[in-house]
Amino acid sequence: MSAFFRWAHRLFDLGLLRSASLLVPAGQRTEWLREWRGELWHVQQACSADGGHSWQAERQVMAFCAGAFPDALCFWRAGRPQRPAGAAMDGSARQCLLILGALAAAGYGLALLLPGVCAERSLWQRKVNPNLVLIEHAGSDSSQHPTIAPGQFRSWERRKQQYFDGFAFYRVERQPVEPEFQPASANPEANTWRVAHASPNLFTLLGLPVRLTDPDPVDLEADASGDVPQVILSETAWKREFGADARIAGATIRLGARQVKIAGVAPDGSLALPGGVDVWVLDPEAVRAPGVGYVVAHLTALGKEEMWTTCVHITANAPNDGEDDLLAIALDARKPGPETLFLFAGFLALLALPAITTVSLGEASVNPHRTSWLKRLHRWSFLSAKIALLVPTIYFVSLDLAYGCTLIAPEQAAYLQLLSTFSGCLFGLRWVLKDQRQRCPVCMRTVTHPAQVGVASRTFLDWNGTEMMCMGGHTLLHVPSLPTSWFSAQRWLYLDTSWNFLFAGSTPPAP
Amino acid sequence: MAREAKQPDTKLSHTAALILQALDAGFVYGFSIMEMTGLPSGTVYPAMRRLERDDLIRSQWEKQSIADAEQRPPRKYYRLTAAGKSTLEASRKRYPLLVRLIPTEEAKQV
Numbered sequence: 001m002s003a004f005f006r007w008a009h010r011l012f013d014l015g016l017l018r019s020a021s022l023l024v025p026a027g028q029r030t031e032w033l034r035e036w037r038g039e040l041w042h043v044q045q046a047c048s049a050d051g052g053h054s055w056q057a058e059r060q061v062m063a064f065c066a067g068a069f070p071d072a073l074c075f076w077r078a079g080r081p082q083r084p085a086g087a088a089m090d091g092s093a094r095q096c097l098l099i100l101g102a103l104a105a106a107g108y109g110l111a112l113l114l115p116g117v118c119a120e121r122s123l124w125q126r127k128v129n130p131n132l133v134l135i136e137h138a139g140s141d142s143s144q145h146p147t148i149a150p151g152q153f154r155s156w157e158r159r160k161q162q163y164f165d166g167f168a169f170y171r172v173e174r175q176p177v178e179p180e181f182q183p184a185s186a187n188p189e190a191n192t193w194r195v196a197h198a199s200p201n202l203f204t205l206l207g208l209p210v211r212l213t214d215p216d217p218v219d220l221e222a223d224a225s226g227d228v229p230q231v232i233l234s235e236t237a238w239k240r241e242f243g244a245d246a247r248i249a250g251a252t253i254r255l256g257a258r259q260v261k262i263a264g265v266a267p268d269g270s271l272a273l274p275g276g277v278d279v280w281v282l283d284p285e286a287v288r289a290p291g292v293g294y295v296v297a298h299l300t301a302l303g304k305e306e307m308w309t310t311c312v313h314i315t316a317n318a319p320n321d322g323e324d325d326l327l328a329i330a331l332d333a334r335k336p337g338p339e340t341l342f343l344f345a346g347f348l349a350l351l352a353l354p355a356i357t358t359v360s361l362g363e364a365s366v367n368p369h370r371t372s373w374l375k376r377l378h379r380w381s382f383l384s385a386k387i388a389l390l391v392p393t394i395y396f397v398s399l400d401l402a403y404g405c406t407l408i409a410p411e412q413a414a415y416l417q418l419l420s421t422f423s424g425c426l427f428g429l430r431w432v433l434k435d436q437r438q439r440c441p442v443c444m445r446t447v448t449h450p451a452q453v454g455v456a457s458r459t460f461l462d463w464n465g466t467e468m469m470c471m472g473g474h475t476l477l478h479v480p481s482l483p484t485s486w487f488s489a490q491r492w493l494y495l496d497t498s499w500n501f502l503f504a505g506s507t508p509p510a511p
Numbered sequence: 512m513a514r515e516a517k518q519p520d521t522k523l524s525h526t527a528a529l530i531l532q533a534l535d536a537g538f539v540y541g542f543s544i545m546e547m548t549g550l551p552s553g554t555v556y557p558a559m560r561r562l563e564r565d566d567l568i569r570s571q572w573e574k575q576s577i578a579d580a581e582q583r584p585p586r587k588y589y590r591l592t593a594a595g596k597s598t599l600e601a602s603r604k605r606y607p608l609l610v611r612l613i614p615t616e617e618a619k620q621v
Contacts (some may be wrong), residue, residue: 038584039552042542045583064545067552068585074557078564 009058015039016065023072025079031354032075036068040127087145091446091471093382096435100389101285105398114404120338120413127287129207131299131307133328138313144374146171146275152324153287153295156316163303163314168205170198171286171293172275178254179449193278196253198284203232206296230263230282231255235410237278238265244407255281267410273331338402338417342395345418349425357430362437362490371441379436382444385430438477440470443494447477463487512531525541526550528609530558531591534568535599539588547613560591567595 017036022030043064047057111117115368137147153169175195251262263304266280274294290474299307306312310330318324336344353359361383371379402408402417438447447468465480465487477494483489496505533544540593545555562568568589578585591599603609 034584035587038586039540040540041584042540042586046546064542064552067554067556070553071556073562074560078560433546 003395005058009061010044011063013065017068020065020068020072023076025070025075028075028079032072036065036071040065044438059119092147093439093444097382097385097389100386100393104389104393104396107400108490110400110404111396114400116403116408117399120399120403129205129298131304132206133297133299133307133329134331135295135297135314136329138325138327144456146294148295149292150287150289152318153293155318156295157287159317163300163301164297164504165308166201166205166298168199168202169200169287169293170196170275170277170280170296171289172196172277173291175256177256177279194276194277195282196277197283197289198280199287200282200284202280202282202296203266205296212479227257228252228261231260232264232266232280233262234278235265235267235365239407239409254318255279265342270372274358297328310508338395338399341414341418342398342421345421346391346425349422349429352422352426353429356426357433358489359433360437360489375441379439379441379444382439383432383436386435389431389486390428390432394421398424437490438468440472440475441475442474443470443472445470445472447475454477489508521601523598523605525606526554526558527562528606529612530555530562531567531595531599532609532613533600534589534591535596536613538613539555539590540586540588562595563589565594567598568592581585 017033017040021029021033021036040061043061045504047060048178051426068274079354135148139147148169150169150171153167156164157167172194174192177191177193177195217237231253238248248262249264252259253262254260260281273296307328307330314326314328398417398420401420402413408416435446441445447470449471450466450468453464453467463478463480463484463486464482465478468475468477468479473495475495477490478487478493479490480487514582514589527592529548529550530544532620533547534592538544541556541559544550544559548555550558559568563570566584569592570587570589573585575585
């Protein structure tokens, strides 16, 4: 029976060695196993030298064999691909800046790829003409109602003007529309749109960008008298009726009794033109048809000087040689651009920042150690670089969020950008400051290994809070959990060279 | 792969210094070092790997004929290198009890 147990134990011991050998790289396994089996033989001889089989001896042999696992682990670790660069990067300033740079690049790349952002960007880059006014009769109670007759418009257009150098006219009426390209709604009432018949020069005068234009670019003003009239969809109608389909340019729709071709989409919100127009028809006959409409005029330099407020009274000659009392209302209702929104939201976030975190950088030191000006410069440069990378990251990510989806209305997109920018700036700056406070002033690596020191209820302790250490062995950071009059803010404890032995092998060079 | 030998002033852990001292005292294979120092196999062998990696010790297989003559498997013997001897000298100054724990005379008596 004893011989059987001895045989079973030896088999088990060999099994342990074999199992451990699996951790050793194949090229070194044979020699490693040979050494351990040789040693095992001697251990077995030594343990059984007292004579006979004993559990105590077998336990010693098994303990010896168990030691093969740490040894095999050494080989396994040595055989693993080394990551010295990665290890050196852990928590380093360079790693932080690389991540922020990658985020900014990803945000920018996404902004280049998302069609909604691309469309908005092209819109921002094309400025609407300044110095435009809407002219209406002074007696009108609301600028939403048309008041100017086409004859009056024609008389102004014919005469040489001192204050205006361009006029455009449009009138709005409801007309049935049948989208042949993509019937979107089965509701017959929904197929009645507000159609604006405008003088061909309207978009030229406005300088309003028309996006998603026909693949073959056309001159809207020159082509207005062509066989198939060109129409411009409003952005609202484009999204509502065609699901923001970018392939809509060039399609034809039936507008009333005639067929028209969609030339593009006019962005909403660029100018607050009254009328709630769904589709613009550039039609030379618009200024001859009966009814009243709206007149948009462009101010000369002299007219701009006279336009000292957003709404001024003007007097004009009427077609019957009388005088008309009119109002000129500035069409400067352009929505703020994304840069303006970003700056505004960023400013708000700066104001709100002290409410959620302390703006101190926690530079206080326990001992009278004073870092060199070069290191302080390095620290401030790192802080500036973080903020410089954070700002474009938030800007592009907020653009991606707000304008990435073309189905979001422009006003909602602006609110979304405002909100995302504010949140991003607020919490981003909070992170920047917190991260800065936890960076070793010597090597700029993040302090790690937090340890709780003391208990807050035991006030006899000098301080209680969290202690973190720089893995480079340069500093310890003490953060009080309960600020007191003698320990209110975090402090750095600079370690001298006598501490180096604790950090042997992990000490990165100080920059 | 070229290895950079440790400088004589390299600071060793107590375990590593103990193993160097045991080798210098004539305990030249793993099990004998275990017996002499009282350290477990899981400590001694990995430490010897590191010492060998740092060129402080060097290993050599016993000749098969000798092992065959004694009807046992061959052993792997370890010995100090020049760098190892210098490091051991420095360690003896750092750990004065090292020589008392493993006197080199003992090896001569065995």
